[in-house]
Amino acid sequence: MNDFETTIDRISKEQDPEYRSRVEQFIVETVRALPNLTTKQGASLAIQLLDAVQLADTPGSKGVASTSTPRALPASFDALTSLITQLDVRSDAEWRSFGFQPVEAAHPLLIAIPKIEIFYQHTDVEPASDDTVAPDFQENQALWRKRMGSVTEPNLIYKEFSGPGKAQRAVEMLGNLWKIGIVVTRNTESRLGLSRVEYTPTPGEVPVPLLSEKNCWYSIRVSETLGENQVPEIVRCVAEIFCGYLPQMWLNQPIPAGKLRIQESEAAAYIALARLDLSPRTGNTTWTNSYISSRPLSPAFRWDVVLEASHQLENLLRGDTGPVTAVQTANG
Structure with missing residues (x-):
């Protein structure tokens, strides 16, 4: 189970029970929302997104108190899932293929499974021109959900x-x-x-x-x-x-x-x-x-x-x- 050791460590470090519960939910719901990534990739991305969107309380990480102001936790599970449905996270290569590039203050998200790739949220990229448009992210995810494998055998x-x-x-x-x-x-x-x-x-x-x-x-x-x-x-x-x-x-x-x-x-x-x-x-x-x-x-x-x-x-x-x-x- 070493593939998810980092995930367990991230959940365990939350001392407040309510924060820990929301961290669990955020990781799981992010994995469910991103079928274009493997479960392992989705869990890795979710951990980084927790800090990128300042969702969870993270003081004391590596012995240094957080200097950012954490966003208030969603008041309910429905609010948390609503937040996740607004995510639009794509690889750097994909953003660039649509004519977008990272802004100067962008927060790169790294996935190292099976190779290192950089991802950005939609708030961290900007279009190269006024008419640059990216395909709808949720429609793309729906297509990934519908994908069938090459060795499927109906019965x-x-x-x-x-x-x-x-x-x-x-x-x-x-x-x-x-x-x-x-x-x-x-x-x-x-x-x-x-x-x-x-x-x-x-x-x-x-x-x-x-x-x-x-x-x-x-x-x-x-x-x-x-x-x-x-x-x-x-x-x-x-x-x-x-x-x-x-x-x-x-x-x-x-x-x-x-x-x-x-x-x-x-x-x-x-x-x-x-x-x-x-x-x-x-x-x-x-x-x-x-x-x-x-x-x-x-x-x-x-x-x-x-x-x-x-x-x-x-x-x-x-x-x-x-x-x-x-x-x-x-x-x-």
């Missing part, structure tokens, strides 16, 4: 879970679940979803597209009573695997389980669903009620694991990854 059996609205998109994305050995079926015995190991593959084994309940590595059973929340619940159940609550049988060193199975898996799904242009879960849950409050999450909550899990979720569902290969023995 019509998942149409029954998708409901109205974005049914075809859900079919395309859930069709990739076989790549890590998952089969989803309906479950009339539970109110939510149940995920478990069904079959432990031998080292070197690769899942096949036509998996059944008898030879799948994992089974997910989703309650039909969930209605429009069936797809978000399926994604949450997949997140349980990436968060370590079921063994990842394709890793030499699987992620260990934490103490907050539902909350962490739901958080990872919350991030991935927004970046994938899939409908969000409706209604509030224990996790969302905690997340949108002014109180920080439990000390046991692992944002580094959750952010990495959301990254893996997105890659799998979008169709950016091929099938895995079993490398370990796990106990179901």
Whole structure:
């Protein structure tokens, strides 16, 4: 989880509980709002934006008190998300391609994953001429959300879970679940979803597209009573695997389980669903009620694991990854 070590350090350094909660929200909502960047890039950019927009209280950084006057924290979660929707952050190369250049007092934002790139907010650039215009940023982000990967494999059996609205998109994305050995079926015995190991593959084994309940590595059973929340619940159940609550049988060193199975898996799904242009879960849950409050999450909550899990979720569902290969023995 070293990719998000800086993120955890930034959250941890906020001593005031309300500030810490808003910092968590700002990082997560920025990652959700910028699907043109990877989750890792988005988290890195969010940390720098915190100081650039003077959102959070940062006295004492590196032993020196801040000389700037911090902007008052948004009074609510809605106000914070409204602030983030106004962000227009692009690379230096992109701004220049549209005829913009940094102003003298610009604050460059650096992303070093996988190479160093400089980004600027729209307030830090100026047009070279009066008729210079940049394409709408939010429309560009919407196109990135709709992007499908090169190895996407639709499966019509998942149409029954998708409901109205974005049914075809859900079919395309859930069709990739076989790549890590998952089969989803309906479950009339539970109110939510149940995920478990069904079959432990031998080292070197690769899942096949036509998996059944008898030879799948994992089974997910989703309650039909969930209605429009069936797809978000399926994604949450997949997140349980990436968060370590079921063994990842394709890793030499699987992620260990934490103490907050539902909350962490739901958080990872919350991030991935927004970046994938899939409908969000409706209604509030224990996790969302905690997340949108002014109180920080439990000390046991692992944002580094959750952010990495959301990254893996997105890659799998979008169709950016091929099938895995079993490398370990796990106990179901």
